[in-house]
Amino acid sequence: MKALVLAGGSGTRLRPITHTSAKQLVPVANKPVLFYGLEAIAAAGITDLGLVVGDTQAEIEAAVGDGSAFGLRATYLRQRAPLGLAHAVSIARDFLGDDDFVMYLGDNFIVGGIDALVERFARVRPAAQIMLTRVGDPSQFGVAELDADGRVVSLAEKPAHPKSDLALVGVYLFTPAVHAAVAGLKPSWRGELEITDAIQWLIEAGLRVDSSVISGYWKDTGNVADMLEVNRLVLESLEPRTDGRVDGSELIGRVVVERGAVVERSRVVGPAIIGAGARVEASYVGPFTSIGAGCVVARSEIEYSIVLPRASIDGVGRIEASLIGHDVEVTPAPSTPRAHRLVLGDHSKVQISS
Incomplete structure (x- = not known):
């Protein structure tokens, strides 16, 4: 069996972060969300990986490399535009050959892995198996x-009048039968080749399509609220560890201070992680916060937030429920004149107290 991981797309719901960074590489608990998926694939015993990439190929390739760090062999497959999940299958046709495969959306997060799903598919081998x-x-x-028996009888992509409350999770398993389905597709009203249409083709052709309702936790990390929620969940499983330097500070609960980090005259309440080479000085870091590598947090308070590498927060009263990008500088505004001075990227959302 092979794995096809989708790591393209423009990440419009995470802008402006994704103007400069691939959405699959935005970290939760200081690790890119894509890496959790790659680890799940390797844990399921799969070694051949096809990565479907777009405009952020160079960034994805720099992060994943040849896949050996995950126990995988990576092949990069360029998709000229995000034209749908079934389109991704079509451009991967040569890579997939006549093998069964799992398709995994690179910005999805699933607790519990996919081992049991892959094992069942290999044993029963329906034409397709989906997670709901x-x-x-x-x-x-x-x-x-x-x-009534749990077999899939119909699928629809973003229907105006849904026939159930069962949504497709971003993990699909297929036999080579899906290639005939994909070959016969026409673009949907969204201008994309929909994987739901391909699966519906299999159903109408009389082929078996199985499903399982996920009992664990799943999130599509496509927006800030979901990123913060996944970060919270991952931090909940932290084992406390101090590899950096802590001086005159209080660490409470599950706190990780990574190598080279310095925490001085501060209070850190876990679960929280302070990244390698970061500096926290005269500050409060509250629960469910990930401070990235090389960041500086000085004379500030922050809680329930993700701070990406090399950002600096200095002299700010309190920040919460925030996603702060690479190399960002957050400082207090001058006390006079009383005005707001802003430099904002496209699609930004700003809340200012009166």
Whole structure:
């Protein structure tokens, strides 16, 4: 079996962060979300990896390399534009050959891995197997309708009137039968080749499509709120460790201070992680906070936030529920004149107290 991981897309819901960084490399607990997926694939016994990449190929390739760090052999497959999941399967046709494969969306996060899913698929071998989860607003997802025996009878992509609350999670398993389905597709109203249409083709061709409702935790980390929630979940499993220097400070609960980091005259309440080479001085770092490598937090308070590498926060009263990008500088505004001075990227969202 092979793995096809989708690591393209423009990440519009995470702008302005994704103007300069691939969405799959935004970190949770100081590790890119893509890496959790690659680790899950390797843990399932899969070694051949196809990475579908777009405009951020150079960044993805620099981070993943040849895949050997994850126990994988990586092949990079360029998709000229994000034209749909089924389009990604079509451009990977030569790489996939006649092998079964798992398709994994690189910005998805699943607790518990995919070992059991892969084992069951290899044993039963339906034409396709999908993972589902119950959601509050299914019209934002691909939606499955099941019969009384749990077999998939229909699928629809972002339907206006969903037939169930069962949304497709970003993990799919296929036999080579899917290639005939993909070859016969036409673009949807969104201008994309939809994987839901390919699976529906398999159903209408009388082939078996199985599903399982995920019992663990799943998130599509496509927006800031979901990134922060996944960060919270991962930090909950931290084992406390101090590899850096802590002077005149208080560490409470599950706190990791990575190698080369310095915490001085500060209070850190876990779960929290202070990245390699970061400096926390005369500050408060609250629960569910990830401070990236090389960051500086001085004379400030921050909680329930993700700070990407080399950012600096100095003299700020309090920050919470925030995602702060690479090399950002956050400082207090001058007390006079009383005005706000802003330099903001496209699609930014700013809240200013009156």
